[in-house]
Amino acid sequence: MDTALATPEWQQFTEQYWQVEPIRFEYAPKGSHGPSLRALAYTDRKGRLVLPPYQPHLPLEFTPTKTNASYRVQRQWLEIVRLLVDDMMAHGIRDEITFAPVVSDPRPWAWSHFRVLPRFTNFIDFPFTMDQADRVARQQANKAHRAGFVCTQTDNFEDALACLAGSQRRKGFDYGLTREGMAMAHEVLGSEAFRVYVCYSANGEPATARIVLHRASGRACDWLAGTCAKYLRSGATQLLISHMMADLQQVGALGYNSCGADLEPVAYAKTTWGGRLMPQYSIQGYAFRPMRHLLGNMVRFWKKRSTLLRDKRTAGRFQPAPCGRSSRHDCGRKTADVALSSNSNPAVVAGK
Numbered sequence: 001m002d003t004a005l006a007t008p009e010w011q012q013f014t015e016q017y018w019q020v021e022p023i024r025f026e027y028a029p030k031g032s033h034g035p036s037l038r039a040l041a042y043t044d045r046k047g048r049l050v051l052p053p054y055q056p057h058l059p060l061e062f063t064p065t066k067t068n069a070s071y072r073v074q075r076q077w078l079e080i081v082r083l084l085v086d087d088m089m090a091h092g093i094r095d096e097i098t099f100a101p102v103v104s105d106p107r108p109w110a111w112s113h114f115r116v117l118p119r120f121t122n123f124i125d126f127p128f129t130m131d132q133a134d135r136v137a138r139q140q141a142n143k144a145h146r147a148g149f150v151c152t153q154t155d156n157f158e159d160a161l162a163c164l165a166g167s168q169r170r171k172g173f174d175y176g177l178t179r180e181g182m183a184m185a186h187e188v189l190g191s192e193a194f195r196v197y198v199c200y201s202a203n204g205e206p207a208t209a210r211i212v213l214h215r216a217s218g219r220a221c222d223w224l225a226g227t228c229a230k231y232l233r234s235g236a237t238q239l240l241i242s243h244m245m246a247d248l249q250q251v252g253a254l255g256y257n258s259c260g261a262d263l264e265p266v267a268y269a270k271t272t273w274g275g276r277l278m279p280q281y282s283i284q285g286y287a288f289r290p291m292r293h294l295l296g297n298m299v300r301f302w303k304k305r306s307t308l309l310r311d312k313r314t315a316g317r318f319q320p321a322p323c324g325r326s327s328r329h330d331c332g333r334k335t336a337d338v339a340l341s342s343n344s345n346p347a348v349v350a351g352k
Contacts, residue, residue: 002218144235148202164226
């Protein structure tokens with residue numbers, strides 16, 4: 001558990017601000033000489049497991065015994081994680097729980113009939129230089145630098161909140177973080193772990209902000225970010241990310257977790273910084289909200305498919321398979337079957 005999300009300070013803030021109860025799961029069924037598993041989660045007032053608002057994932061650490069045999073590691077994981085799966089089923093889940101990419105095998109949840117969904121994030125390992133970023137990101141950062149933008153770590157929460165509010169208004173969501181909440185997080189975690197970065201324009205206006213959760217010798221987590229509308233094309237965002245990366249390396253971070261790359265526009269933006277695309281898994285029980293979201297996605301899928309087919313027919317680009325099958329693959333297979341049945345020598349059919 002090498003992130004700030006696993007620290008007692010983060011648990012304290014999360015408990016106080018979001019009104020949830022931390023709960024630890026620890027398993028070592030064969031004692032100190034066997035495999036172990038630790039996970040940190042939260043429960044609501046009904047005792048259900050929850051992922052607190054805008055927390056990217058729940059920390060989990062699996063420690064196998066010392067062995068070079070991969071099959072032993074896999075077997076140990078399957079045996080010990082079953083204990084966590086059973087406890088999660090007993091508690092129940094409100095909405096969904098997302099684990100860090102350390103969970104690469106979610107099959108035990110699927111075997112217990114949980115709904116398992118893939119999620120994605122980007123890992124950037126340090127050291128990092130701007131040479132690793134896309135040319136457009138470098139150009140934008142240089143553009144902001146030439147225009148006199150300046151980046152700094154700050155405790156001016158009003159300026160940071162003004163930037164966050166810009167993104168919230170444009171995209172129609174709410175982080176739910178007040179000035180008092182930000183001050184609480186800063187007080188509980190400290191300025192080393194709770195790092196607020198703001199990029200200011202040449203005239204001193206806050207342009208963009210990011211809040212990062214840092215733990216020494218761990219991977220920093222991108223928590224919240226926002227940009228004022230008038231500075232969207234200024235390059236301030238790219239300049240601030242560049243400054244943030246350099247600062248995190250100086251304070252001992254081993255890497256950076258962008259904490260989410262699922263939405264299409266977000267994914268494209270984050271690819272400009274390189275790094276590794278990392279899958280992580282979300283676990284859902286069969287509560288009302290996840291099922292409503294599933295039904296909504298089903299309706300959106302069929303609407304999009306109907307629109308796509310209509311547009312293709314209008315443009316004359318959609319042709320049914322000549323053999324009446326549903327795909328070219330099936331049509332080709334039927335043709336091959338007919339050819340083989342009419343000639344007992346496959347070599348002749350193959351043109352040999």
